[in-house]
Amino acid sequence: MTLFENVRVLSFNPPSVSPATDVAVEDGKIAAIGQALAERYPQAEKVAGGGRFLSPGLVCSHTHLYSALARGMIVDIKPSKDFAQQLRNLWWRLDRAIDLPILESSALAGCADAVMSGVTSLVDHHASPEAIDGSLSVIRKAYEEIGLRGLLCYETTDRNGDEGSRAGVRENVRFAKETAADRAAGKAVLTEACIGGHAPFTLGDGDLAALADAVKTTGRGFHIHVAEDKYDAVDSRHRHGLDPIARLDKFGLLRPLSIIGHGVWLTESEVALMNERDAFLAHNARSNMNNAVGYNGLLTKHRNVVLGTDGMGADMLEEFKFAVFRHRESQGPWWPGEFLACMDRGNRLLERYFSIGAKSAEKPVFGKVETGAAADLVLWDYETPTPLVADNVAGHLAFGLSARSVNSVMVAGRFAVRDRSPCFDAERIGAKAREQAQRLWTRMGDRA
Numbered sequence: 449m450t451l452f453e454n455v456r457v458l459s460f461n462p463p464s465v466s467p468a469t470d471v472a473v474e475d476g477k478i479a480a481i482g483q484a485l486a487e488r489y490p491q492a493e494k495v496a497g498g499g500r501f502l503s504p505g506l507v508c509s510h511t512h513l514y515s516a517l518a519r520g521m522i523v524d525i526k527p528s529k530d531f532a533q534q535l536r537n538l539w540w541r542l543d544r545a546i547d548l549p550i551l552e553s554s555a556l557a558g559c560a561d562a563v564m565s566g567v568t569s570l571v572d573h574h575a576s577p578e579a580i581d582g583s584l585s586v587i588r589k590a591y592e593e594i595g596l597r598g599l600l601c602y603e604t605t606d607r608n609g610d611e612g613s614r615a616g617v618r619e620n621v622r623f624a625k626e627t628a629a630d631r632a633a634g635k636a637v638l639t640e641a642c643i644g645g646h647a648p649f650t651l652g653d654g655d656l657a658a659l660a661d662a663v664k665t666t667g668r669g670f671h672i673h674v675a676e677d678k679y680d681a682v683d684s685r686h687r688h689g690l691d692p693i694a695r696l697d698k699f700g701l702l703r704p705l706s707i708i709g710h711g712v713w714l715t716e717s718e719v720a721l722m723n724e725r726d727a728f729l730a731h732n733a734r735s736n737m738n739n740a741v742g743y744n745g746l747l748t749k750h751r752n753v754v755l756g757t758d759g760m761g762a763d764m765l766e767e768f769k770f771a772v773f774r775h776r777e778s779q780g781p782w783w784p785g786e787f788l789a790c791m792d793r794g795n796r797l798l799e800r801y802f803s804i805g806a807k808s809a810e811k812p813v814f815g816k817v818e819t820g821a822a823a824d825l826v827l828w829d830y831e832t833p834t835p836l837v838a839d840n841v842a843g844h845l846a847f848g849l850s851a852r853s854v855n856s857v858m859v860a861g862r863f864a865v866r867d868r869s870p871c872f873d874a875e876r877i878g879a880k881a882r883e884q885a886q887r888l889w890t891r892m893g894d895r896a
């Protein structure tokens with residue numbers, strides 16, 4: 449049990465800043481909030497807050513841990529004229545070059561980066577076509593070693609033949625069952641399962657039917673990229689005679705647990721259909737800029753926007769700034785406050801997944817510093833030159849607060865970062881990752 453003494457609670461939904469108080473954590477949850485809690489919890493390990501801010505942890509709602517070792521890669525990559533070529537020349541060579549030791553290092557390095565940035569939950573979308581079986585359990589182990597929460601899935605695709613596609617579905621189902629069995633046995637799991645697909649343009653109708661069946665049998669949701677580039681939307685209308693979102697809906701893949709990545713080229717009727725089905729749109733502003741796929745002009749029409757990094761690290765405060773400033777550049781109507789609501793909405797996604805199969809009294813609460821909520825928390829060393837109050841929380845995130853202010857990070861009541869030091873063996877993880885990165889780049893060279 450842990451007691452944060454003399455902290456100011458910084459809330460994101462709705463934004464607020466509390467007077468100095470104490471926050472007690474027990475059994476992975478917030479047990480009490482109030483003055484002088486040391487009398488009530490004399491046994492608790494005390495953390496001197498010194499008036500620092502304590503907030504809910506940040507959620508990255510779409511990422512690819514498999515790209516953690518792509519940073520600064522030295523590989524001969526042909527120039528690409530468009531996004532489809534970029535996938536072939538770069539990303540599909542990268543994912544094919546991943547084996548399980550590379551994946552393990554990649555996941556550990558990515559998870560470590562995330563917690564050091566104040567991120568407590570990562571929604572991962574994984575691909576390693578030459579090492580599919582068991583891959584999600586390797587990633588899960590990395591989450592557990594670092595102490596990070598999240599959702600995992602495998603990106604099923606037909607681009608490596610029918611057996612590749614079947615193996616993708618199989619891995620998703622296997623992992624969902626593993627998760628369900630552990631939860632049924634009363635284990636406190638940090639990761640939940642989605643059923644994953646790469647994108648409509650690499651999934652035939654047979655694949656979508658198999659994925660829909662997996663969604664149904666496991667009771668989990670679907671996580672896929674849709675219309676990241678215009679090509680995906682054009683292909684769907686050309687080959688299947690349907691808008692990509694309408695095509696997914698035809699297979700029953702659009703539900704309240706569905707996560708649609710990007711959606712840059714969706715049309716108004718597709719956004720309306722997503723809203724009707726209560727599905728989530730994962731917006732990845734920085735990745736869209738990097739891949740030059742265009743800006744999502746209908747972003748503000750979506751009901752459930754969440755924010756992700758799409759594999760470009762996991763620093764959500766940095767991503768938040770990109771989302772805000774790219775939107776400002778497009779002269780969109782949203783202010784930082786709307787983007788703060790989007791970033792916070794990743795917690796609704798977690799709540800929907802972690803309450804699968806739970807009795808209503810046990811339904812988890814994320815993203816709140818309140819009694820009974822999950823103890824996924826960040827303590828910030830934020831010396832602000834201007835007052836920080838309820839009305840300007842989003843402004844401080846856009847123009848001030850950054851990962852350099854992270855002092856301590858707790859997930860499910862356990863510290864992952866304490867007094868600016870990782871609670872895991874960061875040196876070993878880093879050294880191993882650099883070794884595996886070199887192997888990955890060499891293997892990419894062999895797969896030109």
Ligand SMILES: [Zn+2]
Pocket residue numbers: 510511512573673709758759
């Ligand atoms: Zn992605």
